[in-house]
Amino acid sequence: MLRQLHKFPGLLAALLVSVLALSGAVLSVFPALERSGAVTAPAGTISAADLAGRIADRYPGVEQIRRAPSGKVTVLYFENGFPASVVVDPASGQSVADYVPSGVERWVTNLHRSLFLDDAGRIAAGLGALAMLMLAVSGLQMTARRMGGWSRILGRARGSRRQRLHVDFGRMAVAGLMLSALTGMYMSLATFDVIPGGTAKAPGMPAEVNGGPTMPVNWIDAFRNIDLGDLRELTFPYLDDPTDAYRIKTATGDGYVDQATGLMLVWRDHGAARRVYETIYMLHTGQGLWWLGLILGVTALAVPVMSVTGVLVWASRRRTRPRIKANISARSADTVILVGSESGSTWGFARTLHDALTANGHKVHTGAMDSLAPAYPHADRMLILAATYGDGTAPASAKRFMARLEAMRTAPARPVAVLGFGDRQFPKFCRFAQDVERALARKGWPSLMPFATIDCQSAQAFARWGAELSEVLGEGLTLTHMPVRPRSHTLTLLARSDYGEAVQAPTSIFRFAPPHRGLLARLTGRSFPRFAAGDLVGIQAPGSDMPRYYSLASGTSDGWLEICVRKHPGGLCSGHLHALRPGDRIEAFIKPNPEFRPTGGRAPVILIGAGTGVGPLVGFVRGNRRRRPMHLYFGGRDPASDYLYEGEIAEWLGDKRLSRVTTAFSRVAGRDYVQDYIRRDAEALRAMIAQGAQIMVCGGRNMADGVRSALEDVLAPLSLTPTTLKAQGRYAEDVY
Structure with a gap:
């Protein structure tokens, strides 16, 4: 409900509030100019x-x-x-200057107050102020939820660049915008004598x-x-x-x-009403408080930025979800399908299920898990399709599901079935879906059918689950899922560097040329998207139904796309990549990963990686042109065989993009691991963390678990844990 309250006024009034904000920002300058020239x-x-x-x-x-x-x-x-x-x-009565009314000020004032439409425009301006207030209040509440509570509302914003800009500008401007909106609404109501005011x-x-x-x-x-x-x-x-x-x-x-x-x-x-009106007028216009006017003018400049980023975020979310036909309202549906998806693939399975049930005559509503409502008056059943993100956590469209579920006081009579989506190569396969199943059971929700999982987006496994659902419903139901591949682009291999043969871990650094971003392709939205180190590139090998994702070691500004890939026995995608030679081509697409990148500022960054996990970390170092303190812990097997980026690391140490590097190799004397050096450097690490340092970990799950355990020991004297740092946006993992 809160998201809808924020979304619809924003989309409908984006242009109106932007015009009001920009004209208000211009008008805010005139009181200061007048004050500076007044005797x-x-x-x-x-x-x-x-x-x-x-x-x-x-x-x-x-x-x-x-x-x-x-x-x-x-x-x-x-x-x-x-x-x-x-x-x-x-003081003297002498002339200082001729008085010449400003035509610009008069024109902008008429635009701001009435949009040149007389009373109709004044009403529209008042409604614009109301929309501004609704957006400010709902946006503030949504930000608090997204940040994990009001106590963390000033923490680091997460999400894509557009989302971060939207949140950052909103937090900066919300107080001023609420004041402008409230005073503007008051003046609008007073103008039409709805409330007593300045028209006595x-x-x-x-x-x-x-x-x-x-x-x-x-x-x-x-x-x-x-x-x-x-x-x-x-x-x-x-x-x-x-x-x-x-x-x-x-x-x-x-x-x-x-x-x-x-x-x-x-x-x-x-009277009191007139005095209140004059105070409100002063607060809204800055007339008599020129400094406040300038502050409100600066905050108003955030509105066009938030309007544009808000529309772009909405459009991006729309693109990630497939269009679902005949999507009945939640209150009228007999079957409710809730979806927890990160990259959008689970929505495709939901659409297949939705279409099949609709064809059988059911009234079906499909929505995000975050849209869980306290009641569905006509629903006979609920089907939850939940993917798992990262280390067993909730995907993008299910971040608030658990909180909504816990807030529900009574369990509904309708039965529910949970279907988990994941990849068995991850230790916490379908963990979030399992957590959902257990939480529903604790709340007393009846089970429609046993918990089931889908590995690697298998259409065959989904069809088998559909057959089981068909028996439960007592009707014929066939789920034939045809996955929709993301729009891919052709990448040409420029060069490769090979490592690891001597330690039976063949690993290569692949550098690809991205396609040319022509003007026509940009205008039509079909150009290769911009990317940054830490984002993911999806590659689908011939004969595979599921893309594999690799962390990027480069950004758009570098001019190439670079990944580190270890060849796994029987691995379709890694084997396909390792067979490539310069000049060969692949099809790929970009998946943003905004949660895994350095925060802004000058605080130190502690980079910890092993094997191919060093890829995005060296991408961060490569882009560290401001020479922010960065400390790299790199783990491998043998420095003579798999010291990835050894030459570049030496160069970055020389030009201060990298402050220090600590290497740990497990197949040389001492058999060291990165977590061993983390414990040895505990005092220095605590000092950096006390300065606000961010920790970024990338690599295999076993390595990441060892690093987390070592950091728990290091952080204990500071009464911190990796979990608390993660909540503050200062600990991030990219594990596989």
């Missing part, structure tokens, strides 16, 4: 009578005196029958005035009691019209003063 007087030193007397002496044809919140005093007068206006020094009627002109000779304006006691700082406007009587009176507007009220006697003929104090 002011200290508070309490000049009265309205003093100022009016000086002005009347210098400009006999004075019509009106205006004092802006900035302190600038403007005089409107007639000279030789023609209107004129000047800015004056209130002014006192009427008195019916009778003295009509005697005009008193010198500086003698009028009513004006002497008004400090210049409280003056807003003083309008003089028409010349040679003894029946006219002075009109005075101040911070506290409005009134009329007899020009002959100097007596206040009528006075009306501003």
